[in-house]
Amino acid sequence: MRRGRQPDLTPGQDSFLDVVANLVGILIILIMIVGARAREALVDVVPEATDTETTIAAQAADLKSVADSVEHDTRDMAAKLERQDLEIAYRQKERDKLLVRLTAFEKEIASAREKLGAAEQSELDAQRRTAELEQDLDELGAARGALENATGAASVIEHLPTPMAKTVFGTELHVRLARGRLVVLPWEELVDKLKDEAQQQLWKLKNAPSITETAGPVEGFRIRYTLRQSESSIESKVGPVIQRHVELDRFELIPVSDDLGEPIETALRDGSRFMAHLGNADPKRTTITVWVYPENFDQFRSLKSMLYQRGFLSAARPMPEGVHIGGSPHGTRSSAQ
Template sequence: MMRNNRRHDDAPGQDSFLDIVANLVGILIILIMVIGARATDAMVEAGPTVGDPDEEPRIDVVAARAAAEAVESDIHNTDTKIKRQQFEVNYRRKERDKFLQLIGAVEQHLNQQQEMLDESQRQRLDISRNLLVARGELDDLKATRQSLENSLPAQNVIEHLPTPMAKTVFGRELHVCLKEGRVTFVPWDELVEKLKEEAPQIIWKLKDSPRVTETLGPIRGYRMKYTLRHARQARPAGRGTVSMQTRIELDRFELTPVSEKLGEPLESALHEDSEFHSILSRYDPDRTTVTVWVYPSSFGQFRMLKEGLFRLGFLTAGRPMPDGHPIGGSPHGTRSASQ
């Protein structure tokens, strides 16, 4: 009895607990169903979009139409050119046929006229025809020759003069001045001979002076300015002794022109009828050397003068001179070297 009463007292509490558990389980089931439904919707939305397999790809209609029109235009242009060229060919063919007909008619007419000629006239006609053919061939040969000459490269001619070895001049020496493009003969020997005549006459001036300077000339356009001086020289006096002697000697001399326009231009002097040639003809080329005193203004023309003298058989010695320095010499100077 006591056990049954205790079971009846616990029944309401157990029912309430079971109800709570049942409610919780129901709520969980509902939540699970809601979450599952949302997950399914999300998967459907994120899935790849499958296109229609029957749908055709799009084609750029505008570009295709433009390409087709360009090809069609090229075809029309090519066809037009072909027709134009065909027209030109037909026109030239007809023109050629007309010329051939005309030539045939002319040849037939010439043959008829030739048959009417006598033998002498036929011979003259043949000669004239052959002459025309020969002239045509000659013109062709001239044109060919001219073409060959024009196609040949220009040749550089290197001129050289023999006897390049220099040798000291001991024979007769003829002096020439080349300055400002003009050639002048220098009266060297005449002035030296005049110096020998006048020097003894002025020795008395050295009595009270160690040196004296005088001028003589002009001779053939040149003056000589010379200087005499006292010179002491040791000479043996015998028995091992030496004595000092005083003598008078030429220190130096200078030749100056009276004008800068003496002589002839080089181009004129090289002609056979020039004064230069006339004076050279008085000297023997085998025994005479031409010494050229050349100034900077005519350095480039010295070779021309040297070549002209070489053609006449003369050896040449060059004496380069600085501007402002006159032609001159002294007993202590050097001899010219000819080539």
């Protein structure tokens, strides 16, 4: 037999299903609203993140630029310190050599005086005074002969006092008197040029015991210099240690032209370039070192007279014809009068 139809659901069950359906619909709507708002918020946040990344990238670039600048300044400072160390070592070595020589001379003089008695010392002083008087007598004789042979207006023979020479340790202004022309030598500028360029040539000494290079020109002069390797032995706790270092062997100034400077007559007048250099120098602290060639010895006397009148000490450096002005760490200082 067929079963009969089941009875319809009760009204309460229909209401429950309606409520569930409504809740599901509300949840779907809420989910859609939340999703839409989340999408809008995401769209708003993305530009902010992009702006932040751009700012960070710009700051990173600025920091890198600052770091590069600091690194560059550090390298420059290290190079300057290295050049200063080289100069200090060079000056210290030169000073030590001068002190050794000075000490040796003082010991020799003291030893010689100790060996002399009072009478012998008096005799030595008398001989020195006699030599000075003989020099004055010769100059007076020359002046008398000139007066006796003069046919025109009387000429004045100027006698400059000749004080005891003393070694120059202050500022020196170097000038060259050659071919009747006087020129101030750019001494300090060329030495600075040598120091700067010598640093760049040190690598050549890896395969050679010495090198010769040229720097400049500066104010009409080039400087040709020779660097060489040297060794020294020092005592240490483990025994003698050999140190190798580079030192300046010699240098010379090479003019680019024969007509540098001014004619000596022009240079000794007010308003000349040479007088301008003298105006910037302190007579109490500056010695004028004159590198003079044989054909200009007479003109040097006029220059020395002018310098004496202005309160400057002068030191003559006679030069053989055809030889360039130069020096070395093993040379001697000028003696001023």
